[in-house]
Amino acid sequence: MDKIIIHGGHSLVGSVKISGSKNSALPILAATLLTEETCVIQRVPDLSDVHYMLQILAHLGAEVERASGIVTVKAEKVNSVAPYEIVRKMRASVCVLGPLLGREKEATVSLPGGCVIGDRPIDLHLRGFQALGAAVRVHGGNVKVFAPSLHGATISLKGKFGTTVLGTDNIMMAAVLADGTTVIEDAACEPEVVDLANFLNKMGGKIKGAGTARIVIEGVKELHGAEHEVIADRIEAGTFLIAGAMAGKEVTVNRVRPDHLVAVTDALRACGFSVNGTNGSLAISGNGTRNSLNLRTQPYPGFPTDMQAQMCALLSTAAGESSVTENIFPQRFMHISELKRMGATIELYGATARIRGVDSLSGAPVMASDLRASAALVLAGLLAEGTTEINRVYHIDRGYEMIDEKLGELGARIERVKV
Ligand code: EPU
Numbered sequence: 001m002d003k004i005i006i007h008g009g010h011s012l013v014g015s016v017k018i019s020g021s022k023n024s025a026l027p028i029l030a031a032t033l034l035t036e037e038t039c040v041i042q043r044v045p046d047l048s049d050v051h052y053m054l055q056i057l058a059h060l061g062a063e064v065e066r067a068s069g070i071v072t073v074k075a076e077k078v079n080s081v082a083p084y085e086i087v088r089k090m091r092a093s094v095c096v097l098g099p100l101l102g103r104e105k106e107a108t109v110s111l112p113g114g115c116v117i118g119d120r121p122i123d124l125h126l127r128g129f130q131a132l133g134a135a136v137r138v139h140g141g142n143v144k145v146f147a148p149s150l151h152g153a154t155i156s157l158k159g160k161f162g163t164t165v166l167g168t169d170n171i172m173m174a175a176v177l178a179d180g181t182t183v184i185e186d187a188a189c190e191p192e193v194v195d196l197a198n199f200l201n202k203m204g205g206k207i208k209g210a211g212t213a214r215i216v217i218e219g220v221k222e223l224h225g226a227e228h229e230v231i232a233d234r235i236e237a238g239t240f241l242i243a244g245a246m247a248g249k250e251v252t253v254n255r256v257r258p259d260h261l262v263a264v265t266d267a268l269r270a271c272g273f274s275v276n277g278t279n280g281s282l283a284i285s286g287n288g289t290r291n292s293l294n295l296r297t298q299p300y301p302g303f304p305t306d307m308q309a310q311m312c313a314l315l316s317t318a319a320g321e322s323s324v325t326e327n328i329f330p331q332r333f334m335h336i337s338e339l340k341r342m343g344a345t346i347e348l349y350g351a352t353a354r355i356r357g358v359d360s361l362s363g364a365p366v367m368a369s370d371l372r373a374s375a376a377l378v379l380a381g382l383l384a385e386g387t388t389e390i391n392r393v394y395h396i397d398r399g400y401e402m403i404d405e406k407l408g409e410l411g412a413r414i415e416r417v418k419v
Contacts, residue, residue, distance in 0.1 A: 002393040004404055006381035007413035008363050012244060014410045015252035015281075018237045019045040019401040020069070020230035023306075024192040026092045027169040028199050028230060029053045032073035033060065033099040034173065035203055037225030044071045044230060045401045048394065052090040059086050060096065074225075078103065084110035084141060090398075091120055095166050097145060098125075098173030101134060106146035111138065124157050124164045128171040131155045132178055152180030152219055161328055162299045163188045168215070169196050176205040178219040187215045190300040191260045195231045202226035234260040235306045236400060237282070239375050241265070242310045243407065244284040245273050246317075247382040251410060252283040263303040267295060267311065271318060292320035292357060297327050309335040309376035316344035317383065318357040325352045335373035338366040342380050342388070363388040368395040375400065382412055 020043030030053065032039040044050060046069070054071065058064050060082060062075035080100045087093035091112040100107030112120055126136045126143070131154075134147040155171060157163045168188040173196075175182035187193070189211055197210030203226045206218035237256040244251025245268055258265070258277035265275045265282065272289040275282060293315060297305040305328035315322040316339055326332050330351035340346055341364045345356040363386035368374030374396040381388030390396075393416070396403055404416045 098170030150178035
């Protein structure tokens, strides 16, 4: 198990190339199961979650090849059962349900349990499949969805915490091969949903309205192979912008979509940073001040839950008192206790963290608990005085491609140690 060691206090300067989006790549790879023809997906990040997805595709019968960010999938024949040993490693495995149901009219996938960021139900996905005419059975820890045929329907994906991103993906992937027209109301508007819809349309799908709360899918008889380049990872880009905010002179993130990062750049500007964008790049620099902020996570285009932990790290050294309310995953605060061990002053009140800015953080041995919490600890370590040792780095490797090399190129003193 690797650990990352950071000697804090070294200024970051320069530019970093952002990878393809994990949360786009995963459902897009799952969507390749919808056709027996060859699909070529470019800018696929080299991440452990992507490896798990490729293993699942191979287990389901697809031929999978991967060479420097390009993945080729040919799913000439598929079986419709994804067992526990494979899917347990990654919750996003659930997004093979939609394409398998669409193509094979049945799918069995081990039910995802809760995870460290909270309860992760899939009731909205299942409600959507049922509206399309599928029956749902839960047995032995697996969920089986099956239907003699799927028919279009109007489905609302509104849940207790808003809509669902992978649920929207799953219903689109099942409905694209259903008879008739499906309307998804209260759909997730995230750029990753739009990216998947664009790929499905390249495969011959007829999907309109992705990126709005109302998606209309006219079912087609079959889909064909297609090529697609995954969009830039807005969460990786936002994380590097915060690295620049915390420890940088001037840091530029390249190959990004600034329009996907508006909530994050607005928040950084409100904190006192200057953020400027040109042609697929964003540069951040500071003038020494860091203002406090009151922030709430929201579905896109609001401030993303996947940037909440990193923002808590930044605000721990902002002047005055900040508050961060988590509206999507109310328990997603595992980073707080570790940040406190580095000297942050944070109190949790339900789903709100109240952060009183301190002058400095100090390096400490800390434990990564989930992907974004781990990123927050890396960011805190860049700024902290002394050495920070982050254990259980495999959490970071799920979602950040070569984070240690990329930060090293910007001037961070960071090393990965095999334990
Ligand atoms: N929810 C339900 N019922 C459902 C589905 C979701 O109640 O059937 C609830 C969830 O418990 C949560 C809220 O709805 O409270 C939103 O969950 P959502 O379904 O949107 O999350 P997801 O689709 O499973 C994706 C990303 C997450 C990201 C969320 C929210 C992928 C692979 N994962 O998860 O990314 O936090 O959307 O934007 O796309 C990450 O990258 O670190 C990560 C966790």
